[in-house]
Structures are given as C-alpha cells and as structure tokens.
Amino acid sequence: xxxxxxxxxxIGLPTSxxxxxxxxxxxxxxxxxxxxxxxxxxxxxxxxxxxxxxxxEVIATGKFKAYTTPxxxxxxxxxxPTPFKGDHEPDVSYVEAATRAVLPYLKExxxxxxxxxxxxxTTEKMADIIFTERPELxxxxxxxxxxxxxxxxxVIYELVHNDRVIGGLTPESTxxxxxxxxxxxxxxxxxxxxRTAEMCKLTENSSRDVQIAFANELSLIxxxxxxxxxxxxxxxxxxxxVNILQPGCGVGGHCIAVDPYFITADYPxxxxxxxxxxxxxxxxxxxxxxxxxxxxxxxxxxxxCKPVVAMMGLAFKPNIDDLRESPSSHIVGKxxxxxxxASILVVEPNVKEHNVYKLTPYExxxxxxxxxxxxxxxxxxxxxxxxxNKVILDFCGIYKK
Numbered sequence: 119x120x121x122x123x124x125x126x127x128x129i130g131l132p133t134s135x136x137x138x139x140x141x142x143x144x145x146x147x148x149x150x151x152x153x154x155x156x157x158x159x160x161x162x163x164x165x166x167x168x169x170x171x172x173x174x175e176v177i178a179t180g181k182f183k184a185y186t187t188p189x190x191x192x193x194x195x196x197x198x199p200t201p202f203k204g205d206h207e208p209d210v211s212y213v214e215a216a217t218r219a220v221l222p223y224l225k226e227x228x229x230x231x232x233x234x235x236x237x238x239x240t241t242e243k244m245a246d247i248i249f250t251e252r253p254e255l256x257x258x259x260x261x262x263x264x265x266x267x268x269x270x271x272x273v274i275y276e277l278v279h280n281d282r283v284i285g286g287l288t289p290e291s292t293x294x295x296x297x298x299x300x301x302x303x304x305x306x307x308x309x310x311x312x313r314t315a316e317m318c319k320l321t322e323n324s325s326r327d328v329q330i331a332f333a334n335e336l337s338l339i340x341x342x343x344x345x346x347x348x349x350x351x352x353x354x355x356x357x358x359x360v361n362i363l364q365p366g367c368g369v370g371g372h373c374i375a376v377d378p379y380f381i382t383a384d385y386p387x388x389x390x391x392x393x394x395x396x397x398x399x400x401x402x403x404x405x406x407x408x409x410x411x412x413x414x415x416x417x418x419x420x421x422x423c424k425p426v427v428a429m430m431g432l433a434f435k436p437n438i439d440d441l442r443e444s445p446s447s448h449i450v451g452k453x454x455x456x457x458x459x460a461s462i463l464v465v466e467p468n469v470k471e472h473n474v475y476k477l478t479p480y481e482x483x484x485x486x487x488x489x490x491x492x493x494x495x496x497x498x499x500x501x502x503x504x505x506x507n508k509v510i511l512d513f514c515g516i517y518k519k
Contacts, residue, residue, distance in 0.1 A: 119143065121298070122191035122223075124216040126153055126184060128164055128372070128440060129233065129266050130197030132273045135169060138176035140302035145191060146184040147219075157184040165439040165468060166273050187219070193229040193298055194220045196244075197266075199372065200234045206379040208237045217244045221251050226258040229294050233266055235319050235373060237380045241312035245287055260294035261287040263312040265319035270438045281305040285315025323377035324392050329363050330374070331395035334402045337365035348518035367493050367513040368403035368445025370434025375399070375443040403445040406493075406513050407452035413489050413509050414460045421488075424460050428487035429453060430480065431494025431514070432466035439468040446493035450475065453491075463487060467498050492516045 119142055123134040126148040138144040148154050156163050160174035176182040188194070198212040213234050224230065230248070232241055241263040249256045264284045268276040282299055284307055286292030296307045310318070333351065340347035351362045369375045378396050382389045410427070417425040434444035441447050450464055451474075463483040464475040471477065484490060484502050488509065492499060495514040504510065504517050 119193065119298075119301075120145065120189075120191040121193040121195065122147060122188050122220065123195045123197055124188065124220065125196070125198035125212075125234075126150075126157060126163075127197070127199065128270065129268065130195075131157065131162070131164065131173075132166060132169055132268075132277060133195070133197060133233070133266070134182060135172050135176055136274070136277045136302055138179075138181035139172055142181070142301060144176070144182045145189045146182060147186065147188050148184065149186060151186055154184040154186050165270075167271065168274050172274070188223055190223045190225075191228075193231070194224070196230075196232045196234055198234050200236055200376075200380075201372075202376060202379050202383075207383055208380045210236060210240050210243070213240060213244065214247065217247060218251075221248065224248065224252060224255055224259060226255065227260075229260045229262070229291075229298060231261075231295055231298075232263045235265060235323070235377055235380070236263070236316055237384060238313055238316045238320070240316060241285070241287060260291040261312075262291045262295035263315045264295055264299065265315065267322070270435070270440060278302060279305050281308060283308045283310060283315045283318050285310040285312040285318075287312055320377050320381050323374045324381060324395075327369060327374050327378050327399060328391060328395040330366070330369050331398040333363045333365040334368070335398050336362070338402070338405065346518075348515050364515055365513075366402070366445070366495075366515075367406045367449055369399040370442065370444040370446070371440065372442045375434070375445075399445075403448050404452070406445075406491075406511075407449045407456070409511055409513075410449070410453050410489070410491055411456050411458075413511060414458060417488060417509060418458070424458075425488035425509075426461045426463065426486050427453070427457070427489045427491065428463045428465060428478075428483040430465045430483070430490060430492050430499055431496055432464065432472070432475075433468055433494050433496070436495045436514075437468065437497055439466075441466075441469070449491075449493060460489075466494075467496055 121142050122145045123130050124147050126146045134144045134146040162170035196216045198216045201209050203209040245261050267280050284295045292309050337347045378392045382393045429450045431446045463478040465480045465483045467480050490510045492512040492514050
C-alpha cells in the first residue's frame with residue numbers, strides 16, 4: 119500500500135515516519151522546499167525525541183521520501199494547518215488547497231482522510247469539492263476524518279498507543295480508514311461519523327482550554343488575595359474528585375489556543391463558557407505583560423537606573439521549540455514595546471535563532487538580569503537558583519514555593 123501525507127509539520131511528518139516504520143510505502147509532501155530537502159537528508163526540522171533516527175531508518179529502507187508535489191497513491195491524508203483569519207474565523211484554505219492538489223491522482227477505491235483540526239462540516243465540504251471536480255468518483259472512493267491526539271515530546275509513543283476516533287462520510291469509509299490505521303495504531307479505533315469526529319477533536323481541546331482558564335483565573339484571584347496559587351492548587355487537588363491544572367501566562371499552541379474558536383465562530387450564542395475561557399486565557403498574557411511593565415517602573419524608581427530584564431522562554435509549553443500562538447512570545451513582544459528603555463534579554467534554549475529577537479543563553483541572561491521573568495517552564499530553567507537579590511516574576515511555577 120502507498121500512502122501520501124500532505125503536510126510535513128509537527129503532526130504530518132511524525133505520522134508519515136511511523137506509518138513508514140510499520141511497512142507502508144509513504145510519500146510525504148510539503149510546499150516548503152527547504153523542509154523537503156532537509157527531510158530527505160534525514161534531518162528532522164522539528165524537535166521530537168527519537169524521531170530523527172527513525173526518519174533516517176525509513177529513508178534508508180526506501181519506505182519514505184519527501185516531495186513538493188503529490189504522487190499517485192492508494193490513500194491520501196490531509197495534515198496541513200488550519201489557522202483562523204480575521205475575527206477568529208476558521209481558515210480551511212490549506213485543507214482545500216491540499217485536497218485540490220491530490221484531485222488529479224484520486225482513483226476508484228482510494229482512501230481520503232482529513233487529520234487537520236477542522237470546523238464541523240469540513241469533511242463534507244471537501245467531499246463536495248472532490249465529487250464536483252471528479253463526478254465519476256462519486257460513491258467510489260472512501261472519505262473520512264481522523265484527528266490526531268498526541269503530546270509534543272511523546273509523539274512516537276502516542277501515535278501508536280493512543281485511541282483514535284474515526285468518522286467516515288459513510289460506514290464503509292469508516293471501515294476503510296480503520297483498515298489503514300490498524301496497521302500501526304495499537305490503541306482502540308472508535309467508529310463514528312465525520313461530523314461527530316470533527317466535533318470530538320474541537321471538544322477535547324476546548325475542554326482543556328476551559329480547565330486552564332479556571333487555573334489562570336485562580337492565579338489572578340490569588341495575586342489579589344496574597345495567596346500562593348501553587349500551594350492552593352496542590353492542597354485543593356488532595357480532594358479525591360478535584361484535579362485543577364497548573365496556571366501559566368496564557369494558552370498557546372496550534373490546538374488549544376485555536377480550536378475553541380472553531381466552535382464559537384459557528385455557534386456564538388451557545389458556546390458561552392468556551393468563549394469566556396478564551397477571553398480569560400488571552401487576558402492572562404496581557405496581565406503578565408503589565409506585571410513586567412510595573413516591575414520595570416518600580417526598579418527604576420528604587421534604583422534610579424534602567425534594569426536588565428531576562429524574558430525566559432518563547433515556546434508555548436516546556437521543552438519544545440514550537441512558538442505557534444505562544445503567549446510567552448506575545449508577552450515578550452508586548453514588553454519590548456513598553457519597556458521604557460530597559461535592556462531586554464530574550465531566552466529560548468530550544469531554538470537556535472529567531473527571526474526577530476537576538477537570543478541569549480539562559481545562564482548568561484539569568485546572571486545579568488535585575489528582573490527575571492519566567493514564562494515557560496523549560497527543564498533548564500529549573501536548574502537556576504532562586505536569587506533574592508533579583509526581582510523574579512514566576513508565571514509558570516519554576517519556583518512554586
């Protein structure tokens with residue numbers, strides 16, 4: 119069997135590699151020529167432990183090769199970004215472009231699957247495009263939706279062992295997709311229809327967003343009340359039926375920070391808790407930036423000089439290089455605008471270089487800083503001692519005590 123994966127990003131590339139590792143002949147497609155070039159050289163362009171060695175193995179065995187355009191296959195997978203545009207309106211143009219790119223190659227009996235997180239009805243919309251352009255394929259190909267559920271940093275394990283929800287346009291399409299995924303997924307494959315599968319993915323990430331918003335709201339309350347929020351949550355979680363998440367400086371990434379808008383855009387009157395959670399998590403970033411501004415002003419008044427400020431972390435979560443929708447990046451940008459002449463050192467140990475900020479090694483930045491702002495709880499930062507001679511703003515729980 120030959121499978122074509124459209125998109126070689128944080129999900130498409132690992133899924134392609136895992137499928138190839140399990141004996142499937144895989145064609146990986148990305149419009150970014152540099153990504154295709156380095157991938158074929160066996161170089162992983164994302165951070166994922168153990169994945170580069172696996173990439174080199176499947177290239178050596180001939181099971182995987184990357185291209186900038188599709189090739190004829192038996193199964194096609196849309197694993198491209200689905201950002202939002204304008205006033206948080208979902209943008210499925212990448213999915214549509216990828217779909218149109220494979221249109222000339224589709225043939226009777228082929229499987230077409232969308233893995234990209236998508237608004238409800240996207241699978242049906244893409245099916246309409248396919249059958250309008252290729253009417254001879256009506257009822258002769260299999261169309262399904264199957265979202266991923268993986269945690270960056272643990273993708274190799276989770277792509278294989280996590281359960282998957284598979285929703286076909288028809289029951290026959292569901293079974294065809296299950297037949298494919300069962301080649302490498304050891305988790306249970308749950309059958310449903312495509313609309314329910316689309317909503318399931320959005321529900322999972324919206325649920326997480328709401329839970330994080332509760333923790334972030336607690337942190338705002340505790341700041342005013344003079345309570346250590348980390349201690350509070352630890353104690354509250356001693357209750358057998360309470361499991362409060364940890365607060366941070368907002369919510370980032372291409373899933374939790376984006377997917378709730380796919381629901382609120384289509385169902386604004388009904389999705390009230392979901393919309394409020396988004397507002398809280400977005401506000402937390404602005405609140406953090408204002409706290410940094412206040413700390414800079416207080417330092418200037420007290421010391422009659424401009425401080426050195428270390429902004430620790432740009433990634434949206436610990437120990438990865440993914441900056442998409444990162445609240446940390448947003449806070450750094452905002453502080454740069456309002457820093458009032460302070461010297462700002464930007465730190466991100468998982469990124470070699472940044473196209474906007476000059477990056478400083480974390481130990482150097484910490485040593486030079488008068489104000490240390492902990493934005494992302496990278497493991498490297500946890501080795502830094504708490505220095506009472508510095509102003510430390512810990513928004514991610516490095517120094518919980």
